[in-house]
Amino acid sequence: MSHPPFDLYAFWRTSATFRVRVALHMKGIAATEHQVNLDAGEQRGEAFLKINPLAAIPALVTPDQPPLTQSMAILExxxxxxxxxxxxxxxxxxxxxxxxxxxxxxxDTHPLVTPRVRRYLTGSAGFDDAAWRAWQMQWFGTGLAAVEQRLASEAGTGRFCHGEVPGMADICLASIIAVMRVFKIPTSGTPTVDRIVAACEELDAFQRAQPQRQVGAPT
Structure with a gap:
């Protein structure tokens, strides 16, 4: 199937960009990536704010249409x-x-640990690095524990979050684990999550989306 040319505004380590990369790879849809350096504040520059006034990535852009933002809307x-x-x-x-x-x-989980939340907490709420790390561990841990409870107890769970083929829930789960690894946030007490993520990481689409394989990732 032919598609219009897509441009993906991205950053190497973000969970939301990871989700879109996996979906594009799974469906065999090409997109030209443009790096928006969150660490340098490029998302708050005038050029990118015209694409997404919320200063968040990713954004998927195609000719003659408004930019698509919000990773879940892009997946849909x-x-x-x-x-x-x-x-x-x-x-x-x-x-x-x-x-x-x-x-x-x-x-419920990812929005609590985004760069703009960190910027506010460290700039206006008095958080130092230790407090920010504790915040990350609290909300990553809370989210994963709740997902683990569902996955471990519900009949719909199979090799993947739902049945025997990967889908939207698996993409989201792997995206959270990927960014936790970037920030060296450990996981514990989530054997079902760990098993499903391991199954995802056997697949080419997930491997190609890993943060450390992207342009701009530290070597």
Missing amino acids: FLEELQPTPPLLPADLYGRARVRSIAGMLAS
Whole structure:
């Protein structure tokens, strides 16, 4: 299937960019990446604010259309653009379950540990590095523990978060683990999560999206 040319505004280590990279790789859709250096504050520059006034990445841009922002909206867009291989199961309840688990990770967990939250806490709330690390460990740990409880107890869980093929929930789960590794935040007490992430990391699409393999990653 032919697609319009896509430009992906990205940064090497972010969880949200990881999600979009995996989906693009899974579906075989090419995108030209443009690096937005979050550490240098490029996301707050005038040029990027025209793409996303919230100063957040990723953004997926195609000619003659407004930029697409928010990683989950981009995943849904890619799913509708090219339904195979699917990121969502065929049945109504299964799709809701996958979206629910994905939301626990991408909507409830990840937003608490983004650069703009760190910028506020360290700049206005008196957080030093130790306090910020404790904050990360608290909210990463809380989110993963809740997901582990669901995955370990619900019948829908298989080799992956839902059944025997990877999808949107697995992308979100792997994206959280990937950024935790970047920041050296340990995981513990999550054997089901660990097993599913290991299964994801056997797949080429997940391997190619790993932060350390991206342009701009430290060598």
